[in-house]
Amino acid sequence: MEAIGRPEAGGNGGGYLAERGWRSWAFTLDHKRIGAMYLWTTIFFFLVGGVFALLLRLELLSPQTRYFSNHAYNVFFTLHGSMMIFLFIIPAIPSGLGNFFIPLHLGARDVAFPRLNLASYWVFVAGFLVIIGSLVAPMDTGWTFYTPYSAKSAAAVTTLSLGLFLIGLSSILTGLNFIVTIHKLRAPGMTWHRMPLFLWSMYATSIIQVIATPVVGVTFLLLAAERLLGVGFYDPAKGGDPVLFQHFFWFYSHPVVYVMILPAMGIISEVIPVFSRKPIFGYKAIAYSSLAIAFLGFLVWGHHMFTSGMSPLANAIFSFLTFFVAVPTAVKVFNWIATLYKGSITFESPMLYALTFIFLFAVGGLTGPFLGALATNVQLHDTYFVVAHFHYTMMGGTVMGFFAGLHYWFPKMTGKMLNEKVARLAWALVFVGFNVTFFTMFIAGTRGMPRRYAEYLPKFHTENVISTIGSVVLAVGILVMCWNFFQGLRKGGPAPANPWRALSLEWKAASPPDTENFHEIPIVTEWPYGYGTPKA
């Protein structure tokens, strides 16, 4: 247990933030600093990816390309997708908030392998540096890299795929570290069923990362081999098959959407009971549904390929299995809502984002069956309906969960309080802007507008103009939120150790926590959701 023998400088007011200088960050073994570095990095890519989204929306104001060439538009949507997926949404919650809070939730001093943790951050940095290197000939393949186009494209696909290989490696190392940490470093008395649900969801997430990510790594290596050495894995002229790439790609990329959503669900499971002053409803159902989602997620990749010429029988089996992912997901939603029953609910910004998560994720979830059912999938596949569904689950879901987590844990991470009024204003803008932007895409998609179109038929003009207006509101909301974080960091009032009166262990540490987290390792005697006040 290297972690426990290694408290660096003791906490003095600034806690883990006290030590200064770039070396104290670049070579830190403190999970909190590594988590914070991940957060800064991933939020940076979130903002850059958002700028690309705004450029797309700008171009889509007119049916004919007006500001950019078709090629530039294709590059923008590829960069938007790749950055948001690989550099923001996959690492943001697990590697950022997860790194910071898993040991604190467990009552541990650090993760099981602090050096590996630091290595995974620098492998991540190496990965995105390689990806930035690929911008000499920017990618225009879409974030899905479908062959044969990606095998033939003049863009720097090889460089980018090697960059993503490194990002994947970093993701595997982090997942491995978390699995061992959760198994071995729980505080005395913290049985599995006394763990906060955030830990259950991070545990399920880590399993997916460790099992699925190697597959996409191999896929990218095969693609690189095809481009560099001319081996025809995916080239029909050489006996390969372009559809094989899709199977490999989705065998990773479907489970990985649960890497994106499960950690956010974990955050929601923490926030709802705290702001309802009620025990979480159906603890075990929520905990095990995370594992069920992780398991089922491996069996449904074919639903991305219903029109790829797979046999109708295979399509039917994948469709059937796909529907069962809906069940554990619905169970979580029902349990969260039941937690509100007879609570004492307050609406601080973390709670607003948590309720928004449930609301928007319900739209995302209930539009899933349109795509899971074969007849309607064939109609809606590759249209804006899919774009809308995906953004409702990933932005309306994961990103709202991420925002909930940032607002919830901001006092703990920084030792400062946020301005609640500004936070609510930002929330209102984000909520309205998001729905205006993405709900219209359901309509465009149902009317038949294909995705990844730089130019479109004039009959879709109205939807696109409305969507662009929404995206501006959404962007303003996110800017206000960022400004609020920035102001909070600079001159927020000092945060008490436990501003939300929460029971999980991170709130027993100082705000911000000391380097060694806890002066004494806490002893756990109860589950962390004992918020009820039973009538005498």
Next chain:
Amino acid sequence: MDNVLAFGAASGQAARVDAVFLLILVVGVFFFFLTQGIMIYFAVKYRRRVPGRDNETPDIHGNPMLEFLWILIPSLVVVAIFYYGWRVYTDQRTSVAGATEVHVNARQWMYEVKYPDGRTAINEIRVPAGKPVKFILSAADVLHGFYLPDFRVKMDMIPGRVTTLWVQPDRPGSYQIYCTVYCGTGHSNMLARLIVMPPGEYAEWVEHGGREGGEAEGKEPLHERGERVVKGAGCLNCHAVEGKEKIGPNFRGVYGSTVPLADGTSVKADEEYLRESIVDPGAKVVKGYPNVMPTFKTSMPPDDVRAAVEYLKTLK
């Protein structure tokens, strides 16, 4: 069930897909209002009443009966939806006897159409109404898609494979075809039309060797016919007449200009150069443009090529 999804259904088959869509919509809207309604009701009703002091909250940890029910009910609902969607899909995919067969080969960025009797066309498929149609789909270079929104169907077009798609065009009309699998720079310009003709008109069209307007043809000015040819062949997917350049050089002003070539020489764009660029586009590639245009040697008869050149001459 027509027009229920804001655009017209072109066949009974499409209406059946719409029925699945509607069912899922009704179920989805019901559960959305049920769950979100309860959530908002709870949030309002059980909000903290007195600032700074919590309501008394019961120590409820769960309820096995509720837990069982909300696993069971969604499971039944999704199995029903699966089954309905699967049935309609299966009928859609089952081969039908006596179908008109049309071969469609996709390449960047056009659809090459071939009828069994040897007639060819580009970006335009004509079929008779009332008879099932089987599209035999292939791709020459990268993945493409074949999406007929009015019939609620699509199928990917895959290099090295053949995929098929059936439709039952009940109603004459002109229907949009989109490429839905991203295929590069010209992806969003890769459009085509399915023209469903009344059986009599179709027979007449076939008789005229797959050409429209039989008698009128002789009297039509050459450049007007050329305009029709250029639009029908999908030239404008890659070559703009007005405004921003697409994949290839703009058409306007090309005739009579001096064109710089990729090999460093240049050529004057006269009739012969324009003809050659249509039937053998790789021979003289314009500097700064990718050499991606396919030959129209077989798909555009010499008369049409001459007409197309005449049309280009009018674009000054």
